[in-house]
Structures are given as C-alpha cells and as structure tokens.
Amino acid sequence: MELYNLIRKNEKLVFTDSGTGISKSIGEMHQSLEIENLRAVVFIYNDNQLPAIETLLNFYQSRYTVALLGMGMLENFKENLEQKYTPYYIYDPSRSSIEGYTAVNASETIVLFKRNANMLYPIHEKIKLLLSTSGTTGSPKFVRLSDENLVANAKSIMEYMPIESEDVVPLNVPINFVYGLSIFTTNCIKAKEIVCTDKDAFQKEFWEDFKKYGFSTLGGVPYFYEMLYSIGFFRKDHPSLRYLTHTGGMLNNRLIEAIASFSEKFGKKFFAQYGQTEACGRMAYLPPEDLQRKGSSIGKPVKNGEFEIDSETSELIYSGPNVFGGYANIRDDLKFFEKQEKLYTGDKARKDEEGYYFIVGRIKRIVKLFGVRFNLDETELLLKDALGGQTVICLGINDKYLAVMYTDPSLTRELIHTVLKAKLNLHSSSIKTVHITDVPLTANGKVNYPLLKSTLESGMLV
Template structure:
C-alpha cells in the first residue's frame, strides 16, 4: 500500500517555506528530526501551521504512529480530558511547558506509562468531529483514505510543480489537511504560515512569495469581499478554492466572474471529515450555469440519493473507518466505503447535485463544524441544568433560546471561550416557552423556520 509520506517525499520540487523567517526546507530537512520510538502507538499533535508544526507532522507521518490532529487553541481542560481518556504515547504541544504524567523530550512530551491497549494497523489519522468542544469523538482515517482523497483532488485541481501555496487553513481541519497533502504531493513551495487574509502581513507575503492559489471557507470569502479583493489584481494567482460550508450565491457569482474574466479558476467544493475531506466539486466553467450546485463526484466517488429520505449517500475509497469515542474503538477499522452524509439532495438532468437541506444537528461557523447537541450540553452543565435549545441559521450564526432571565453577554462569552469562536456568531433569545413537537420534544424544525424568518 502506498504511504502518504512516500508520495510527499517523492516530489523533487517540494519545498516548505517558513513565512516567519523566509527559510526554505526540503522534506529531508524536516524528517527524522524527532527521536521517536519505533513502535505503533498514539500521538496527539496540537498543530498550528508553523514550520515547527509541519516538521512534527512529517515526522509522525513517516512513522508507525497513529496521529490525532488537534487545535492548539483547544481549551486546556478539554486537552487534559482527551489525554486522560486516550493516554497517548506522545504529545506535541508547544503551548505547554509540562504535562502531568509525561516527561519532556526535545519538542515532545513522552508518556511515562505504557498505554496498555492496541490500535488497528489501518488507523493512521484521527480527526475531531467538532474541533472546538473537546468531544472525544474522532473520525478514523487510513493511509489509503488520505492517499485516495489527495489523488482525487489532484485529478481536478490545476496543481503544478511551480506553485506557491500558503497554508491558510489549519492542518488539523480536513480541508486544511487536504491543502497540505495535495500540494505536498504535486505542488512546489508550501508556505507555512498562520497569518490570515485580514492581516496586512498575509498580503505582504502574498507579494513576496507570489502565491498561486488561495483556499478558504465562506467566512474567508466574506472577509476578502469586505476588504475589496475583487478591486485589485494578483498576477501570480491562478486559482481559488472554497469549501467548509455553503457560500452565498452572490459571493459565488462575484468571485466566479472575477476569476473567469482573468482566465483564472474558482472551485466550489463539497465534503465532510468522514470522507477525508472531498466528495464533490463544481467545475469552474459550470459555476454560473449551475449556481448553487455542489457539482459532481470526485474521481472514484459516486453519489446516490435515498428514495425514502432524499439523503445524499456517497461511496468511495476515501470514506472513513468509523468513529472513535474511546480507546476500545481504536481496535477496529470498518472497511465499508459508504457514507450517509446527513444532507438531503437532488440531482439535475446533467448529473449535478444540489443540497436541499441538512438532516444532522450541526452548524458550520467560520468553516468549523459545531455539534449543536454538544453546545446544549455545555450550556446546560454550566447553567446547572438550565433549559436551552440551539440551532444554526444558514451556517451564519448559532441561535440559543432559553427560558427565564439569563445574562446574554455571559452566555456569549462562555460559548466564545469554549468554542474558540467570535462572540458575533452567537444570538441569545429569551422565550416564554419552547416550540415542541407532538411527542413533547423541542421542535428544531420550527425553531429553524422562525430563525430564518427573523433573519429576513
């Protein structure tokens, strides 16, 4: 079986650039630099997009270890809970100087006690299903999942060996990880940076290095639009990609037209962590004629629509091997390549797919998927069982309804700290009673309709 690291190492043009210093590194400069034990175990990597984080990632990709990729901004209490539950062999987390039960080595913390459980050999990467709430639930991905996902993306994106690609999305996020893997395999220079599009330093780097592509979730494109991106010219830019939630039709048209008249390409894509990232893309030439579509399946992928529920069902070699909520789940890997997406869809006469609704209780805010049930649990625990209900409104904001008098500012601040999201994405609403279904449960569908109506 082909390993992801081997494909990366086989790219002779590949260089990693440290945006902070301007230094260039080959793959060989960034591997075999950590003194890892030659064993199969679990490692927790809290990764930003710095050159040091990419070095740690490459070291562990070229090792027998299973690696959990996590946000370095995760609340410290959540970090400790996860580490107590999974008992990893190694932890990479530059934000801490000590971890209880671990000894500090060069840039790593090593567990002083053997984990005492086995891990299925096919599990290579664990990605969080929430990213922010500290849920112990991970998506289990194999080497083949990672490789097949990367190759399917390379099949349609115009990645070239002279490209200069910034890591503008976190590599612990499936979309950001796919930008890293695809450009490491087929690209040229990968610029390691944690700067974002609203910082002037990002644009200084853009001009200094000559970025050839930009990847972003809807919020990134909203920010680009706000700062006047489409009023300027970018000679080095060849294409842009968007995923991580639905982009507004107005912005899709704006960026699509901007890129098209300059003979550049704008790709709208659809995916989920459970598919290692990518399931579909909208060819740039169809962006205006198929407005609102998620496009067509990636190479070696297939869509079906359930006749009973209209749920979109994906089949492909990049489908995950199940969830892990504890160490017992790390002993199995399900090789069933079918994913029930939780999205409802329809297909037009030309074979293009359109999402018509969402069956699951998630919302994507700034490209981060947030489990609404987990948010409710956080609030109920903090409020000592207080009655709350949460919905997401068009992946734009999270609406919290509550009974009784509560401090709305305090709730917003709590959620901002717990989820690492800006307070502006939260709406707090006091109600006299909840809308209920006939069987006495909270009627989230009615809440959703009310939230949309109020938004209008």
C-alpha cells in the same frame, strides 16, 4: 506509507515558516526527529507553523497513529483527551509541562512530551490518522482514517485540481481540519513551496506574505469569501494567484456572480467543492466553467466516488474508497477499523437533470414556526441573495422565533422583515433581528452557530 512516499518523491518541495523565514526541504525533514518507533498514539497540537508540520511528517512515516488537533484547544479539554487516549508522545509548544510526561529534545528545535508510564495498547494496523469533527470542544470522538483513505482522496483531488510544480501554497486553513489537510497533502505531492503560517486573511501580515511569496492559490469556507468580497478583493487582479478553492457551505448568488466575473476577467479558476471529515475532505467538485451556469451546485462526485439521495429523507449518501473506518470514542475503539460502505452525510440534496448535485440544507438545521418547518440554510441563502450578498446568519430559537443576525449596519430590521414576509410569508412577530459587529468563527473558519445560539438564548445579544 504510500501518502508519505508520494510526498517524499517531490524532491524539490520546500516548507517555509512565514514567521521566522526558515525553510526546510522535504529531504531535511525526513526522519529529522529522534523518536521511538512504536505502535502507539501521538497527539500533535497543530498551529500550521513549520515545527508542527515537521513533527507531523516525521510521525506519519513511522508506525504511530497520529491524532491531529488544534493548538488553541482549552487546556482542560486537552487533558481530558489525553487521559482517555494516553498518547505516548505529545507535541504542544503552548505548554511547558504536562503531568505524567517528561519533556525530551527530539531535535535542536522541537521538544516532545514523552509519557512516563509505558501504556501501550492494541491499535488496528489500518488506523493512521485521527481527526475530530468537533472543532475545539475537546470531544473524545475521532474519525478513524487509513493511509489508503487519504491516498485515494488525494489522488482523486489531483485529477481535477490544477496544481503545478512551481506553485507556492499557503496553509491558511488549519491542517487539523480535513479541508486544510487535503490542501496540504495534495500540494505536498506536486507543488514547489508550502508556506507554513498561523495567520489568516483577517490579519494584515497574511496579505504581506501573499505579496512576498506570491501565493498561487487560496482556500476558504463561505465566510472567508464573503470577507474577501467585502474588502474588494475581486475588483482587481492578483497576478500570482491562479486558482481558488472553496468548501464548507453554500455561496450566495451575488458572491457567485462576483467570483465568476473576477475569474473570467483575470483568468482565474474557482473550484467549489463539497466534503466531510469522514471522507478525508472532498467528495465532489464543480468545474470552474460551470460556476456561472450552475451557481450553488456542489457539482459531481470526485473520481471513484458515488452519490445517492435517500428517497424518503432526501439525505445525500456517499460511497468511495476515501470513506472512513468508523468512529472512536475511547482508546479501546482503536482496536477496530470498520470500513464504512456508505457515508450518510446529514445533508439534504437534490440532483438536476444534468446530474449536478445541490445541497439544500442540513437535516438538523430546521426551525418549526406555527407548525411549518423552515430550513435555516435555505433561509440564510434567500436573505443573502435578496440583500445583496451581505453576511446574514439565521438561527431557530425554541421553535418560537427565527433569529436573523447581520453585520452590515446599513441593513434595517424593516427591510429584513419585508423580505421574509414576501418570500416566506413570515409574520414580524416570529422574527428577531440582531445587529452584530463580529462573527464568532470556529477554528476552521466556519460560523460558530452553537456559540451564537447559546449567546442569543442567554440574552447577551439583544
């Protein structure tokens, strides 16, 4: 496998578990598990800690197809997936037993569950990795990715990402999500140390590790950077930090200004990016020097990638060697790898006169009020800009109301209504405002819109 071989060539690479302090070199991790080398599926429930990373690397360089999932998934969801795909091995330290499986010691520290019944089935030779786009819902729908897909994307990222041979990189984004996986693979190829952690920036232990190990980079989605802004992260220097990466949505203008000022003052680089699971993570990036000038642009396609915009729907369409081989909903779908020529992103976009692309919203993130369609992503960004960069969440409720949720208690219903009246000519009768103290997030750190919507519609938020 080319991706694994690229990682293996980085002989100085070390993986450190932040919880235990244990470190292992890439050489020590190589073929460290006793596993049968079969053409079968393995389920790895990931928590970003060292044993999960060691398990992933061992299975990736074997004949197995790896399904990478989150350890926090509910047990009944796990059982549903396992029944549909009958994996030969399962890595899941959160369970002491699994029906139909026997626990086996793959090494002194790693236990795997091995299927009792030998239920092998045909798997296309190109399918190396299965990733879910559904977060923690347990949907059987997987994105089928090849080693070639992953290598192409890693190489295109390394064309612009300033990874250095002495870098120390935290896995603060779960690697079972494609953004975290691409951070992992690119830095494994070139960086010095990967800090394996299940902590995130909302926990003080993460910041203790930040100082202890001297992290060279951080990555996150918009809410991550809104949180950093709220705690004053951008007001002072962090000497070990050289660059920041971002993906997962639009940043508001106040936040862009703060990051641009921080970057210029302290000599940091900030890479705004755009990607999807179906393209292995990253399809476009905005060079740091364009952040102030181009604001919320996703930039231009990565090397060997191309964009086009549908003339009727304004949907952004991507093509490149990192585009996936179709979806799998049942195990019989693993017989096939159908390379997609184009990826229809579901995002609406525009292109400016200099060739920079801008996402203007999701095709489905729409609410229709009094016969007029409003893009919820654009409305969110408008409010954030008008209200000083505060966290604001917009949802449509039954095409009757625009629901606006906010976390800053100093904001008022009257102010929000005034902005929406002035900017969108929305009457107060069509707006519901709700103050919330906590923002529910998906496992990859994005705002959990479906949960908020269902909670709102059930009357639990008033």
